[in-house]
Amino acid sequence: MTIWMPNIEPLPGPRYRAIAHAIGEAVSAGKLVPGERLPPQRRLADALGVTVGTVTRGYAQAEHNGWVVARVGSGTFVKQAGTRAAFDMVCSPCDSSEAIDLSLSLPPPHPLRQQALSEALSAMSASPAALTRGVSYLDARGSEGHRDLLAKWLVALGMPLVSHELLITQGGQHGISLVLNTLLRPGELMAADALTYPGAISAAQQAHLKVVGIAFDEAGMDMDALEAQCARQPPRLIYITPDQNNPTGVCLSEARRSQLVALARRYDIWLLEDGVQYLPVEQRGTPLYQLAPERTLFVFSTAKVLAGGLRIGVLRAPLELLERLAAGLRAQSWMVPPLMVDIVCHWVTQPAANMLLNWQTKEISERQKLTAEVLTDYQLRGHPRGSNVWLMLPEGVRAIELCERLLQGGVKVSSAEPFCVGSAPAPQAIRICIGAAKDQQALHSALVTIKQCLAQPPLAPVTV
Ligand SMILES: Cc1ncc(COP(=O)(O)O)c(C=O)c1O
Structure with a gap:
């Protein structure tokens, strides 16, 4: 039986979190090794002067963080895989208050996320090819191998995209910002649903664009209102989340998708289609990048499917724009860190x-x-x-x-x-x-x- 007994006295915050924190630190420092059993809950509760419920919560938190696993009837054990990666516990992210924060659009937490990351990191550290890529400069659009693999994954998710149309970005936000900064000049006009994703609004502000909100209803952006705007002053680009408006969830009807494309063609407007808020394929309408491939830029990201912290996304663009966009990306950050792309590529190939x-x-x-x-x-x-x-x-x-x-x-x-x-x-x-x-x-x-x-x-x- 283990003799590990934490000292949670100096640790701040609720006791259950301090217990989880202590477990994370011990795993990280190798004081608790894979397969080792944590003390029985009652014994730890008595030793620490807390209730058994507090220890249960602490163990559950540690399990949630991916360091231990509970086996019914036999106790809680240190996880086999990825246990050395527990140093992130030291920061104990976003746990500073008891408030339930429902203000950020996040996928529901699940320990598989941490586990998948842990496994990907182990695989990376054991792969000479990944390590070499990780220390190298690559093409600004992302390596061909990475783009091929991501394209396959997108196709499997029901997004018929091909690798030579893609550019790898540091998440959806970066994709939006890259498009606005590369294709539009300061002072030009961007239109969007009158309520839309705030990141697109701030990206437009950063790019010194004018923005106009177009009224929308249950079937999405109002095409009469858009047409009236085009007659007054056509926007250079329309930013739109056709499958699911953020914040209202409204979906653009198929009829309006066709009208939107017709208007965009008539007034020569770029369409920036944002699919970051993931929906299963049967819940999505016809993508604009299929209806108007010549003028649609499509942004997707791993944030709502795998994890936001990975900061990896893809941008699909008409072929003739790719070199300009790549030049824009190069000017901003040369390229996306290959290691992060490798992590995503490994993750998406695992069951x-x-x-x-x-x-x-x-x-x-x-x-x-x-x-x-x-x-x-x-x-x-x-x-x-x-x-x-x-x-x-x-x-x-x-x-x-x-x-x-x-x-x-x-x-x-x-x-x-x-x-x-x-x-x-x-x-x-x-x-x-x-x-x-x-x-x-x-x-x-x-x-x-x-x-x-x-x-x-x-x-x-x-x-x-
Ligand atoms: C509609 C929409 N687009 C883009 C993003 C940003 O995605 P990422 O975290 O990959 O930058 C979000 C994030 O919530 C979003 O809701």
Whole structure:
């Protein structure tokens, strides 16, 4: 039996987290070795002067972080794979408060993510070819091998893309920013849904573009409004998330996709199609890059499928733009770190990648159902398979006040302001990122808080 006994006294924060932290450090330092059993929970609880429940939570957190595994009836054991990579525990990311943060659009957490990363790192360190690539300068577009492999993965995900149209980026945000900075000149106009992904708005601001919001409804961007804008001043580029508007989840209808393409052709407008918010293939419409390959740039990323921290994405562009975009990328950062691309390429070829995605798809559906049940009395929007829910507030409730009240109750969500394009007034609504909660229990507790805060008088009436 192990004699490992942590000293959690000097560690800050809740005790369960201190226990998990101590496990991570011990694994990292080799004080706990793969296969070693952690002390029985009661014994550790007595030794540390905490409850058994606290130890259970600490072990569960350590398991969640990918360092240990619980085996029913026999105890908790240090994981075999990737245990030396536990140094990241020292930073214990985003765990500084007890608040449930539903303001960031994240895929639901699962230890398979850390495990897949750990396995990829082990594979990298044992691969002379990957190590050589990792210390080399490569083509700004990404190596041919990397692009081929990523293209295969995208095809398997239902995105019919070919490797010679691709450029590897440091995530979806980088793809957007690269396109705006490379194809548009300061002062030119970008159009987008009147509510859209804030990263696109800030990328446009950074590129000194003008932005205009186009009204949209349940079928997506309003084509009459777009046409009127084109007649006044055609935008140089339209940024759009056709399968799932972020924040509202609205999907652009097939008819409007065709109209959009026709308008883009008539007025010679680039289309920047953002597919980062992942949906299973049967939930997606016809991609714009298929309808108008000659003018569509498509951005995708590993962030919502594998993990945001990897910072790897792809940009699909018409062939004649690739060299300009590559020159833009070279000017910014020469290339994307090959090691990170290798990690992604390894990860997506492992069975765990599909397991994770299948689990995630099911988990998001369950979270959607849970949200609909708890907030049944309220007006909810959002794609039924998407990980964001848009809650239209009842008459008289102000989003800003509700957000403040929720924060006091330990729940963080976003109001509509960051999503507003141009100066149109923000609707009274909040975005709830249901993927961000650590599990369904945490989500449930946050949703109950939201329901209670909505029911609480007196939220000041809206003054118009
Ligand atoms: C619509 C949309 N596009 C792009 C991004 C940014 O993706 P990445 O994290 O890969 O930069 C996000 C992130 O939430 C997003 O929601």
